[in-house]
Amino acid sequence: MHWTVDQILALAPDPNTAKRGQGLATQRKWLSLETDGRAVWGQCKSSGSAHYETAVDLKGPAFRCNCPSRKFPCKHAIGLLLLAYAADTDGFRVAAEMPEAVQTWIEKRDNKSGQPQKERTEEEIKKSEERKAKTFNARMDSMQEGIKDLENWLQDLIRVGLASVESSASDMMTVRRSTKAHNSSEFWNTIAKRMVDAKLSGLGRRIRELSLIQGATPDWPARILAELSDLYLVVKGFEKLEELPEKLQKEILSLSGINTPKDELLSQKGIEDEWMVVGQFEGMNIDHAAVRRTWFLGQETGKYALVLEYDYRNEGFPFHWPKGRVFKGEMLFYPSIFPMRAIMRNHQITEHAVDGWGGCENMEEFLADYAKTLGQNPWLVDYPIAFTNVYPQMNDGVLYLVDENQKGIPLLNVGSSNWKILALSGGNPIEVFGEWTGEVLNPLGIVADYRYVGL
C-alpha cells in the first residue's frame, strides 16, 4: 500500500518525534538507503561519530533502530518511512538481499506472526503435558490456600469496618517510623503480596488498586465495598470451581491470574476481519507502567476486541494502532464468557479510515444487552458499545447521549471531552464509541460528518 505523510506521522509516539522525523526525511541525513520491496533500511548520520542503523518492515509496519532513543518508533524510523513513501526521492538503492541483521529480524517477525513451529515428537509432547499438569496442580493448591486466606481477610475487614483502613495504615506508619515511603497503600499491599505469593497475581493487582480508590471521592467506601464484593464473588466461585461451566471456570482463573499462554492462543484460529480502531486510552497502571487499551470493531463480524498492552521498560509499545484507522488481520481472543481481550496476528494497515459504523441506535436495547451480558459475567467491568444516530444533549450540566426515543445515558467528562462531542455534533446526530461502566459511558471515539475523531 502507499502511505501518506499524515498516515506516517500518525505512527509517531508523540508530536516531537513526528517533528524530528520530518527533519530526517531528507536524503542528506542518510549515508545509505536501500530496499528490497519488503523492507527499507538505511544508515542515518548521528551527531557523533556513530551511525544509526534503521529498518522498517513495510509489512505491518514494524520498526528497528539501534539508536538509544526510548521513543518507539524513533525519529529515524519515521524519517526513513517518510523518505520511502512521502518524500520526492529516488535515493533508495534496490538491494538483492537484506543485511544480515535486518534479515534475522524479519525472519523472527515472520515466525512470531504465525509461521509454523518446529514439530515435536509424541514423547516430547507427552512429557511436556505431564510437566504442565504437575505445575498446574501445584499452582492450584497454592491458589486454593490463598483463596481461603483472602476469604478470611475480606470477612475480617468487614468485621472491623472500612473506616479502620486509614487508621491501620497510619498505625503501620507510626510503628515503622517512616514518613513518606509508607502510606496507606501499605495496608492493601500487605494482603496483595500474600495473594501474589499464592499465585493469585490477578487478585493481588486488584487489591493494590484499591489504594487508588481509598479517599479519592466522597463515595469511596461504597466503591471499595463494590470491589471487595467482586473479590468475594471470585472467592466463592473458586471454591466451587469444578461445579461451574468451563467458560466460567476460565473466567475465574483468568481473574485470579492464570491467563491463557500466548503460544496457546497463537496455535488457535482467530477471526479474520477488517478491524477498525474505534477507541484508545493510554494511562499508567499501579506499577507506573504505561498501559494502552485499544478497542477494535470488526467491520464484517461486528465483534469488539480489546488489545491490552503494557510498557514496563519505557521502551514504547510494540505495535502502533493509530486511532481511526482500519487494520486487516486475524484477531485471537482470550477465552472468556464474553471474549473481548485479544491479540492480532498478521495485521496490516489498510488505506481506509474509519468513517462510521452501524452501531446501536436504541438505548433500551443496549441496556438490555448489557444486563444480559452482566448476568453471564458478573465481573464485567467496561462494556464496549458503538452507537449510531445519537444526539449529545446537555441536561443540568451533564452531557447525555440521547436516542430518537429521547432516552439518554450520561457521559463521563474527561477534560473538555464533552464540549468536543457537542462541537462535533453541532446539534446533529453522531456516532459514538465508548466503554459503559454500568453507570456512565466513557466516550473514546466519535464519527461526525464521516470523520473519526479520537477523544
Next chain:
Amino acid sequence: MGIEKEISRIALVGTQRTQLPAEVRQQLVSLGVKKDASDEEMILTGAALVTKIKKSNFIPQQIPLAKSEAKEESEQVCGPRSIKHLYMIVDGAFENALPEFLFNLSKHDKCLPPEILPDLLDQSLTSPELWSKLKHSIGKRGEWLIQQNEDWHRLITQTIPANWDEASNDDRLRILSKVRKEVPGRAIDMVREAWPQESVNQRIKFLKVLETVKDKELESYMETLLDDRRKEVRRTAVQVLAKMPDSALSNRIFDRLKSLMSIKKRMLKKDKLEIQLPDKLDDSMIRDGIDPRVQWFKGGVKASRLGQMVALISPSKWTSHFEVPASEVLEMFVRSDWGELLIQAMVEATNLHKDEDWIEALLSFRIESKDRQRWQNLNVSRLMEDVSDKVFNQVAIKGMKQAKGLLEENSPITTLLKNSVSLWEDELTLLVMKNLQTWLAGETSRYWNGWHYRTILKKAAFTCNPFLHDQLTADWPEESRIWSSWEKEIEEFLSTLYFRKKMVEGLVR
C-alpha cells in the same frame, strides 16, 4: 436503593460495632443471599448482588431532544492534512505557529475543525489576542457552540452595563469607553462628576479612556488637571497633553526649548547646536510637568530639566523646526555638548509618541553607530516593541550588512533580532543564515555555545518565510569541528520551516 447505603454504612463502621438490622437481612435474603450467612458474608455477597442489580436495571433518563442545530457551514472546514498540522500545533510541537495557521485559515476562507474549538475558546477567555485571531475562523459551528456555554458568551457579547452609578470599576471603564466614542463631551462630564468618589488609580484609568478621543474639550479638562493635588494625576495629564498635536502645553515646552537652543555656524565644520541649560525653573514649568528635583540624566538637575522637556515633545516637531530629516536632527544633537542627554531624551519622546520615522532613525543610529563605548548604555529595546515590519527589516538588513563576523551577544542588532515580533524579509533571513554559516565554518571552539544565535534561530523559525526552506537546507558546514554542537538546533530550525511550509500549502488547497 436504600439497602445499598445501609450496607455501605455497616461495612464502613464494621459489624463488630453495629449489627445488620433484621429488615436489611430480610431484604438481602429476598435478593438471594443465604439465610444462615454471617453478617460479614451477608454484606459482601449482598453488596455484589446489589451492585449488579443496580447496573442491570439502569434506567435511561427521559431527555427531550432540543432541536437546536448549528447552521450549515458557509466556509469549508480545513482538510485532514491541515487538521493534522493543527493537532501538532496545539499539542505543543509547533505552538508558535498558531497565529500563522489562523491567519492563513481565515485568508483562504476556511474554518477550524469543531473538536479543536472548546480548548481554543477556553484559552481565548484569558487571551484577547488569541480571540482576535480566532474569531474569524470559528465558522457557524463555533458561533453555535459559544451559545451552548455561558462562559464563552462574553467572547461575543460586549454588553455594556446600563447603570453607571452601580457598575463595578471595570464596567464603568467599559461604559465610559462607549460614551467617549458616541458622545465625547458627556464622557468628560461623567468623569468630572465621579472624580471625588474615585481612587487615584481609577481616576488615571478614566483619563486613559478619555485620551482615546483627542479633542479641544479634553485639552481644556487636562489643563485643569495640571493643578490636581495628586502627582500621578498631574503626570498623566502632562503626558496626555504632550501627545496632543499642537496642545498649548507642548507648544509652551517647545517654545522654552527653542529659546535654549541656537545654531552656531562654523567655517570648516558642520553647524553646531549650542545649548543653554535652563537656569531657573518657574512655576509654569513645574505646572507643565518638569520636576525640579529629579536627576535622571547625567549632568545634574539643570541638564535633567532639559532632558525632561525634550522627552515630552513630539520628535516630529524637531524635523519640522530644523527642516531636516530625523537622521540629521540626531547628528546635530550628537554634535552638541549634550549629545548623550539629548539622544536618551529623544528615545523617551519617541517611545511616548510612537513616531515611526523616529523609531527607524533611532534604531539605525544605535545599530550603525561606530562609537560603541559612547552609546553602550543607550537602551532602545522599548522602541523595538513598537517597530513595524517595514522599519524592522530596513534597520535589521542595514545592520546585518554592516556586521562583520560573529554577532556579539549584547550588540543592538542581536537584541533586535532576538526580540523581533515582525516577519523577516527574505533578504534579512538569508543574511542572518549566511552569517551563521560563515561563522560555523570557521569556528573551532566547541565550548563556545553561542546561546544568542540559538535564540535567533528559534525566532527566525517562526518569523521568516517558510518557502525559503529548500534554499536554506543547503550550504551548512557539516564538516565544521563544531557542527555536532549545532546540528540539533539547525535541524529544529529547518524542520520548523518545513512544517510551516507544508502547513501553508495545506491551507491553500
